[in-house]
Amino acid sequence: MPISHDVSPTPVKRILLIKLRHHGDMLLTTPVINTLHRQYPAAEIDILLYKETEAILRYHPALTHIHVIDRSWKKQGVRHQIQQETGLIKILRSRHYDIVVNLADQWRSAIITYLSGAAVRIGFDYPKRQSFLWRLAHNRLVSTVNHGRLHTVEQNLTILAPLDIALTDRRTSMHYSPADEAHRNTLLASKGITGDYLVIQPTSRWSYKCWDDEKVAELIDALQEQDLPIVLTAAPDKNELDMIGHILSLCHNPRVVSLAGELTLTQLASVIDGARLFIGVDSAPMHMAAALNTPCVALFGPTKLTFWRPWSENSTVIWAGDFTELPPPDDIDTKTQQRYLSAIPVDAVLQAARGYLS
Numbered sequence: 001m002p003i004s005h006d007v008s009p010t011p012v013k014r015i016l017l018i019k020l021r022h023h024g025d026m027l028l029t030t031p032v033i034n035t036l037h038r039q040y041p042a043a044e045i046d047i048l049l050y051k052e053t054e055a056i057l058r059y060h061p062a063l064t065h066i067h068v069i070d071r072s073w074k075k076q077g078v079r080h081q082i083q084q085e086t087g088l089i090k091i092l093r094s095r096h097y098d099i100v101v102n103l104a105d106q107w108r109s110a111i112i113t114y115l116s117g118a119a120v121r122i123g124f125d126y127p128k129r130q131s132f133l134w135r136l137a138h139n140r141l142v143s144t145v146n147h148g149r150l151h152t153v154e155q156n157l158t159i160l161a162p163l164d165i166a167l168t169d170r171r172t173s174m175h176y177s178p179a180d181e182a183h184r185n186t187l188l189a190s191k192g193i194t195g196d197y198l199v200i201q202p203t204s205r206w207s208y209k210c211w212d213d214e215k216v217a218e219l220i221d222a223l224q225e226q227d228l229p230i231v232l233t234a235a236p237d238k239n240e241l242d243m244i245g246h247i248l249s250l251c252h253n254p255r256v257v258s259l260a261g262e263l264t265l266t267q268l269a270s271v272i273d274g275a276r277l278f279i280g281v282d283s284a285p286m287h288m289a290a291a292l293n294t295p296c297v298a299l300f301g302p303t304k305l306t307f308w309r310p311w312s313e314n315s316t317v318i319w320a321g322d323f324t325e326l327p328p329p330d331d332i333d334t335k336t337q338q339r340y341l342s343a344i345p346v347d348a349v350l351q352a353a354r355g356y357l358s
Contacts, residue, residue: 012040012098016116018048019103020069023265023284026056027291028152028311029103030173032160036101037062039165046095048112055265056284059175067092069108089115099163102138103156105129110137122162152307172311174291176266176273184270188231191257197229198353199272199289201280202247203240203260206334209282211299211341213243217250218346219279219353226357228276229255233268233285236261277356279349281341286310295356297349301340302326316352320344 015036019029026049036045044064047057051068058066067088073081093116100118102109105126113121114137123138135141140162147155157167188197202216220230230253234240244260263271269288272278278289279297289296290312298310301320309317320326324343 012043014044014046014095014097014099015040016046016048016067016092016095016097016100016118017103018100018109018112020048020050020106020109021053021104023053023056024287024308025152026053027172027174027284027287029156030057030060030291031153031170032101032103032156033057033060033062034169034171034173035157035160035165035167038168039163043098046097048092048109056174058266059177060173061175065095088112092116101159103159110134113137120162122159124159149306151309151311153311155307170311172287172291174269174273174288176269180264180266180270183267184274187259187262187267188271188274191229191231191259193229193231193257196276197231197274198223198226198357199231199233199275199278199280199294201233201278201283201285203234203237203243204281204283205235205237205240207239207337208332208334208340209301209303210243210339211281211344212339213246214250215342215344215346216247219349220247220251220256221253222346222350223353224253224255226354227255228357229257231271231275232256232258232260233263233271234258234260277353279353282308290315297352297356299341299344299349302329302332304329316355318344318348318352323348 019026033045045062046065046067047063048067051070054066054068057063073084097116097118099120100113100116102113102123113123120140121138122140124144125141126144142159142161153170202211204210223230232244234244241261244258248258268285272285272289272294273292275294277295280286281299282303286298290310293312293314296310296312296315298315298317300317305319320341320343326340
């Protein structure tokens with residue numbers, strides 16, 4: 001229901017958005033940020049997120065303050081954590097928010113929402129949170145009944161229903177600095193790349209989301225026909241770097257270079273933004289490519305495609321389920337070393353890539 005005039009602040013001066021999840025999830029909140037900014041152009045919009053995801057939204061032009069929760073607080077003892085949490089609440093209360101939009105499902109986020117002191121506190125009416133305390137924390141609850149049929153972007157946007165805002169633009173967005181662009185150009189030039197190039201991100205923190213190293217190498221060699229340099233990217237994680245090293249050892253294409261582990265998230269965004277094509281697995285960089293409208297070929301395994309496919313019309317999804325039977329996503333042991341994408345043939349990816357490069 002729309003916010004009634006007796007509780008809706010006029011004008012809205014400050015809004016807080018809360019989302020405590022992973023990097024890709026943060027990108028998929030940007031349509032909410034953008035919509036709030038269009039509706040309340042004079043309002044200051046802040047966000048509360050986990051510290052490690054801050055870079056994803058660091059340069060978003062609609063954000064005034066980024067508040068962080070550092071998950072290392074608890075490793076430094078109960079006293080330290082209480083001090084940090086208390087300090088965070090004081091800072092948030094000092095901002096005197098008119099509206100808090102809680103996109104998270106954790107009790108921590110609900111408590112923060114309640115303690116913010118905002119007149120309007122919106123959250124989702126999660127089936128697992130059917131309690132007096134959850135209702136106390138939020139004075140506007142939005143149904144999640146239809147969420148099973150919606151992409152995560154669409155799910156997030158439904159939380160704005162109580163504000164009665166027209167949803168005119170549902171695109172995600174990713175921003176980086178001029179320094180990131182300059183770094184990209186310098187770094188690529190040092191690798192002998194001054195024109196068009198492709199980006200391939202074959203890694204993920206979870207092995208079950210990865211394609212076979214041998215097939216990645218075969219794709220890289222087959223793409224030599226395009227006469228474009230190929231840039232491999234990955235996080236600075238040892239397992240990911242080892243995977244890149246193994247792929248490179250299998251390649252015969254002389255025009256492949258690695259920037260694995262060498263880029264910050266915003267530098268990676270700049271590299272993806274400058275590419276003719278991004279090829280990658282279900283990961284944050286794939287969502288970055290979609291947000292930057294870089295042509296994207298995304299490889300998926302036992303993931304809920306409805307929720308996590310690239311949110312871009314400039315993308316092609318290749319799903320392992322079209323080539324073999326996959327287990328239900330909720331049954332996956334995320335620590336498994338099994339690569340469910342193995343069923344995807346190289347030719348399917350190559351044909352999709354050619355479609356964007358022809």
